[in-house]
Amino acid sequence: MQFIFIKKRWLFSIFFIAIILAGSFFLNQYTVPALSQEQEQAKNFSIHMVTGEFKTTTKDGKEIESYRWDPGTIQVPQGQEVTLSIFGVNGHEHPFRIEGTDIKGTVKKGEETIITLKFEKEGIYRLICEAHQDPSNNGPMIAYIVVD
Structure with missing residues (x-):
């Protein structure tokens, strides 16, 4: 053993x-x-944006400024409901529209604008401030919504 x-x-x-x-x-x-x-x-997909402004003075003393959405590009999933919250920081108000949709609204300084989005079609949609569409109006104030 x-x-x-x-x-x-x-x-x-x-x-x-x-x-x-x-x-x-x-x-x-x-x-x-x-x-x-x-x-x-x-x-519960949500995105937060703000309005922004760049301001400077040229060598000859001329003041120039440009407004923008920040961030300038956002990505959202196709077919999913998304909450877009935009807070007005610079500029009195920014009337906007989202190209390719019926969505319109206004972002006012010191206020939050909340929009519910749902994109069924893939692509790039532009969020355009109608008050600042081109350089002559301190723009273009455009953000890109990338749907994929």
């Missing part, structure tokens, strides 16, 4: 490994998959 000698160190190692395996099994039973969190965030 042969005897097997188990050293204390081996016994401790086996016990430690058994505890780790049991703990990981127990924790995995109650772990919520990360995918469901991503799906929940996808339901």
